[in-house]
Amino acid sequence: GQNIDQPTEMTATEGAIVQINCTYQTSGFNGLFWYQQHAGEAPTFLSYNVLDGLEEKGRFSSFLSRSKGYSYLLLKELQMKDSASYLCAVEDSNYQLIWGAGTKLIIKP
Amino acid sequence: ETGVTQTPRHLVMGMTNKKSLKCEQHLGHNAMYWYKQSAKKPLELMFVYSLEERVENNSVPSRFSPECPNSSHLFLHLHTLQPEDSALYLCASSRGDRESEKLFFGSGTQLSVL
Numbered sequence: 001g002q003n004i005d006q007p008t009e010m011t012a013t014e015g016a017i018v019q020i021n022c023t024y025q026t027s028g029f030n031g032l033f034w035y036q037q038h039a040g041e042a043p044t045f046l047s048y049n050v051l052d053g054l055e056e057k058g059r060f061s062s063f064l065s066r067s068k069g070y071s072y073l074l075l076k077e078l079q080m081k082d083s084a085s086y087l088c089a090v091e092d093s094n095y096q097l098i099w100g101a102g103t104k105l106i107i108k109p
Numbered sequence: 110e111t112g113v114t115q116t117p118r119h120l121v122m123g124m125t126n127k128k129s130l131k132c133e134q135h136l137g138h139n140a141m142y143w144y145k146q147s148a149k150k151p152l153e154l155m156f157v158y159s160l161e162e163r164v165e166n167n168s169v170p171s172r173f174s175p176e177c178p179n180s181s182h183l184f185l186h187l188h189t190l191q192p193e194d195s196a197l198y199l200c201a202s203s204r205g206d207r208e209s210e211k212l213f214f215g216s217g218t219q220l221s222v223l
Binding site: 004040044087096097098099101102 | 111199
């Protein structure tokens with residue numbers, strides 16, 4: 001079966017760096033997405049990786065290794081507003097999205 | 110503001126009620142989606158509409174009935190729901206009809222079935 005694994009919850013300190021991992025086992029691979037979802041709000045697009053390597057976008061970076069079935073989202077200079085759930089999703093060979101259950105990130109002062 | 114608006118934000122209904130969820134997108138997109146989000150579970154795709162035609166129905170119980178009268182509006186009609194249907198129902202849109210395109214989500218309707 002198809003599966004996306006990410007930690008259920010993580011805690012980090014304001015100003016620090018945190019890495020949220022996502023491992024996947026899918027029928028083919030056509031790309032990997034990260035979305036951010038604040039409590040009670042809409043998920044919003046963060047990043048899309050289709051090739052191996054690191055994509056940097058301001059304080060957020062996303063990494064992909066297709067051979068290892070692995071991605072991570074790196075958040076630097078954490079701010080309180082980064083407290084949210086982070087959803088990993090993989091596009092399989094049928095161009096369908098397989099979603100992880102999300103990682104709830106708690107930022108402490 | 111994502112450009113996708115859902116109403117109502119919260120809904121409490123009994124198992125014998127009939128209600129409808131509404132979604133409107135102001136982005137000029139061609140595809141619209143309904144997702145179910147339960148606590149600590151992955152998003153579940155329920156329905157996909159592309160240019161007002163239903164293109165996917167992922168074995169959703171018939172007590173959920175979608176309607177897409179035009180490319181900007183999407184409804185989810187609910188009747189004789191079960192308590193396990195309590196969840197956050199999210200609407201999304203995308204430019205094309207591949208689910209894997211960048212999705213724009215609404216804030217969802219938090220549904221409680223008593």
